[in-house]
Amino acid sequence: MSKNAALSYLPRQSVVHRLTGTAKLAFFLLWSTAAMLTYDTRLLAAMTITGLVLFSVSRIRLREVKGALIFMMILVLLNLFAIFLFSPDQGTHVYGTKHVILPLFWRYEITQETLFYLLNFFLKYSAVIPVALLFILATNPSEFAASLAGIGVSYKIGYAVALALRYIPDVQRDFHNISQAQQARGIDLSGKDKAFTRLKNSAAILLPLVLSSLARIETISNAMELRGFGKHKKRSWYVQRPFERRDWVALAIALGVLALSLGLTLAKGSRYFNPFQ
Amino acid sequence: MKKMSVKTVVAIGIGAALFFVLGRFVAIPVPFVPNTTFNLQYGVLGLFAAMFGPIAGLLIGFVGHTLIDLSWGSPWWSWILASACFGLLTGLFASKLDLESGVFGKKEILTFNIAQVVAHAISWIVVAPGLDILVYAESVEKVFAQGAVAGILNAITTGIVGTVLMLAYSKTRTKKGSLNKE
Numbered sequence: 213m214s215k216n217a218a219l220s221y222l223p224r225q226s227v228v229h230r231l232t233g234t235a236k237l238a239f240f241l242l243w244s245t246a247a248m249l250t251y252d253t254r255l256l257a258a259m260t261i262t263g264l265v266l267f268s269v270s271r272i273r274l275r276e277v278k279g280a281l282i283f284m285m286i287l288v289l290l291n292l293f294a295i296f297l298f299s300p301d302q303g304t305h306v307y308g309t310k311h312v313i314l315p316l317f318w319r320y321e322i323t324q325e326t327l328f329y330l331l332n333f334f335l336k337y338s339a340v341i342p343v344a345l346l347f348i349l350a351t352n353p354s355e356f357a358a359s360l361a362g363i364g365v366s367y368k369i370g371y372a373v374a375l376a377l378r379y380i381p382d383v384q385r386d387f388h389n390i391s392q393a394q395q396a397r398g399i400d401l402s403g404k405d406k407a408f409t410r411l412k413n414s415a416a417i418l419l420p421l422v423l424s425s426l427a428r429i430e431t432i433s434n435a436m437e438l439r440g441f442g443k444h445k446k447r448s449w450y451v452q453r454p455f456e457r458r459d460w461v462a463l464a465i466a467l468g469v470l471a472l473s474l475g476l477t478l479a480k481g482s483r484y485f486n487p488f489q
Numbered sequence: 490m491k492k493m494s495v496k497t498v499v500a501i502g503i504g505a506a507l508f509f510v511l512g513r514f515v516a517i518p519v520p521f522v523p524n525t526t527f528n529l530q531y532g533v534l535g536l537f538a539a540m541f542g543p544i545a546g547l548l549i550g551f552v553g554h555t556l557i558d559l560s561w562g563s564p565w566w567s568w569i570l571a572s573a574c575f576g577l578l579t580g581l582f583a584s585k586l587d588l589e590s591g592v593f594g595k596k597e598i599l600t601f602n603i604a605q606v607v608a609h610a611i612s613w614i615v616v617a618p619g620l621d622i623l624v625y626a627e628s629v630e631k632v633f634a635q636g637a638v639a640g641i642l643n644a645i646t647t648g649i650v651g652t653v654l655m656l657a658y659s660k661t662r663t664k665k666g667s668l669n670k671e
Contacts, residue, residue: 219559244564283562295628297631298634299631305628337563344564372499372501373505375506407519411517411650415653441498
């Protein structure tokens with residue numbers, strides 16, 4: 213399964229890595245909220261550049277995330293294409309004017325507004341992607357549950373997330389074993405069969421997987437209950453670190469960007485930066 | 490949230506891990522429609538939501554989908570919330586099913602499937618496109634087309650996979666009153 217290995221933690225010596233998990237999680241959430249709210253080209257461009265700078269500071273090399281980047285680019289471009297396909301006048305719809313550059317056929321024409329809208333849509337992605345990648349690549353998974361508790365999420369949910377991260381490799385291995393065993397019995401999941409047969413066949417793999425998972429839930433919850441999980445309102449975390457100055461700085465930057473994004477929207481009464489008026 | 494039992498906590502964790510593995514590594518392409526796959530994970534989410542209730546369903550959908558998106562690189566919040574919404578609604582509607590006692594006949598199959606179809610319809614034709622329009626100001630036609638395709642495919646997957654899983658699971662349980670005094 214190495215060929216589609218998921219993105220995971222890459223330990224490095226960098227400022228980004230030294231930030232506490234809580235600060236990184238909060239930064240990521242505030243940052244993506246800011247990017248979601250605004251459609252202001254200038255702010256999104258600035259956020260993209262800042263994100264790229266942070267990425268280079270983290271000492272994670274671009275080629276280490278090449279696969280993920282290419283995949284996301286394809287996804288974004290497909291999305292852009294789909295928007296154009298379904299509503300070629302989206303730009304006019306958003307910006308209210310129409311400057312045709314190149315009429316194509318039927319209702320399809322390339323307008324300055326649509327191109328600009330698509331550029332903004334692209335920037336909305338590119339503003340978040342470097343920060344999201346950093347969050348995944350520079351946060352130690354064992355610190356993740358502690359960071360969730362750090363931003364005020366109930367520790368039970370934090371613990372559930374920690375369990376998910378802990379058991380993903382186990383479930384993956386189970387899945388692999390079961391699917392090989394079923395294939396040996398002649399159940400085919402590969403492309404040779406019809407899609408609906410494959411769907412039905414997949415149940416033959418899912419069933420043992422789900423049953424073993426249910427058994428696992430039983431075992432783990434018994435063990436946790438025996439150790440008194442959930443008795444107290446609070447819980448401490450082995451990996452939790454106290455906030456230092458750089459964490460507060462990161463938090464302040466993220467809050468600043470969010471405030472800017474909100475401020476721009478409220479000041480103009482619109483989420484869009486409109487160069488056509 | 491205070492009353493969330495230890496078992497629910499663990500079910501959320503393991504359920505999210507299952508959701509992640511199925512969604513991330515198992516892809517069965519849909520015939521005739523390029524770039525779409527059957528999402529087996531919704532069958533399992535349906536089962537877990539029916540077994541462990543709406544809160545578990547909500548969090549399995551939310552955590553599992555967020556992890557999938559993060560492993561690709563960037564989360565798409567509107568669709569993550571739609572997954573969470575599907576878990577919540579299925580849990581609410583289907584919590585009357587008593588799988589533990591081994592009763593799963595025609596009536597229960599019908600209940601589960603109505604519940605999951607309604608939940609999918611709300612999640613993918615209302616929640617996901619609605620948030621896409623609100624948050625990303627996307628084109629209305631595109632998001633509804635996308636949502637409808639996703640909703641229908643997911644409902645088919647959940648219908649087949651979820652029902653098969655529930656039938657099989659209920660058979661492993663001992664029926665209430667199955668012992669006779671002689």
